[in-house]
Amino acid sequence: GAGVSQTPSNKVTEKGKYVELRCDPISGHTALYWYRQSLGQGPEFLIYFQGTGAADDSGLPNDRFFAVRPEGSVSTLKIQRTERGDSAVYLCASSQTPGTPYGYTFGSGTRLTVV
Amino acid sequence: GQQLNQSPQSMFIQEGEDVSMNCTSSSIFNTWLWYKQEPGEGPVLLIALYKAGELTSNGRLTAQFGITRKDSFLNISASIPSDVGIYFCAGLNYGGSQGNLIFGKGTKLSVKP
Numbered sequence: 001g002a003g004v005s006q007t008p009s010n011k012v013t014e015k016g017k018y019v020e021l022r023c024d025p026i027s028g029h030t031a032l033y034w035y036r037q038s039l040g041q042g043p044e045f046l047i048y049f050q051g052t053g054a055a056d057d058s059g060l061p062n063d064r065f066f067a068v069r070p071e072g073s074v075s076t077l078k079i080q081r082t083e084r085g086d087s088a089v090y091l092c093a094s095s096q097t098p099g100t101p102y103g104y105t106f107g108s109g110t111r112l113t114v115v
Numbered sequence: 116g117q118q119l120n121q122s123p124q125s126m127f128i129q130e131g132e133d134v135s136m137n138c139t140s141s142s143i144f145n146t147w148l149w150y151k152q153e154p155g156e157g158p159v160l161l162i163a164l165y166k167a168g169e170l171t172s173n174g175r176l177t178a179q180f181g182i183t184r185k186d187s188f189l190n191i192s193a194s195i196p197s198d199v200g201i202y203f204c205a206g207l208n209y210g211g212s213q214g215n216l217i218f219g220k221g222t223k224l225s226v227k228p
Contacts, residue, residue: 106159
């Protein structure tokens, strides 16, 4: 597609539930990144995929968070046993060449609210 | 996680005024970036800086990469209402498996017509 697409745009879930957030990167972009943006903060890095594999998952806060990219395109961020502190905007970005600022395009994000 | 020190946190200015914001880090980066984010959208890249001391312009925007590689500033001249948004600095060390951006907390800009 023309841009990075994230679905859903908004998600409200109850504490303790499981959620999946989807990211469709720009076609042909091999690098994909997930960031989390809490209210009043800048985005914080979660995980980076180069192709199908996670090249760097050092930003995942704990083992309740997991992300996959099985075919090297679409990625899903999975959060188990959600907590109120997980409420944030989850941003996805993709780039053609990993680690370079050009072509590093962000999606509009998924706003997750845990009640 | 690590975040950069960005100031001011917010600015409320009159249309036509110039704006300046800056960002500092305790560690060096080989690339500094400035993004703008509007409500409900992801950050959009404004300017990228690659060399210490580099001064780069994009229309009314000018940014500089500090000599120490630990700081950067962004200036906006002759502000207009559509400049409203949150401006983020970000540092990047590209190469190898390092590709993640480290962001500041943002400067919220409000412009009064």
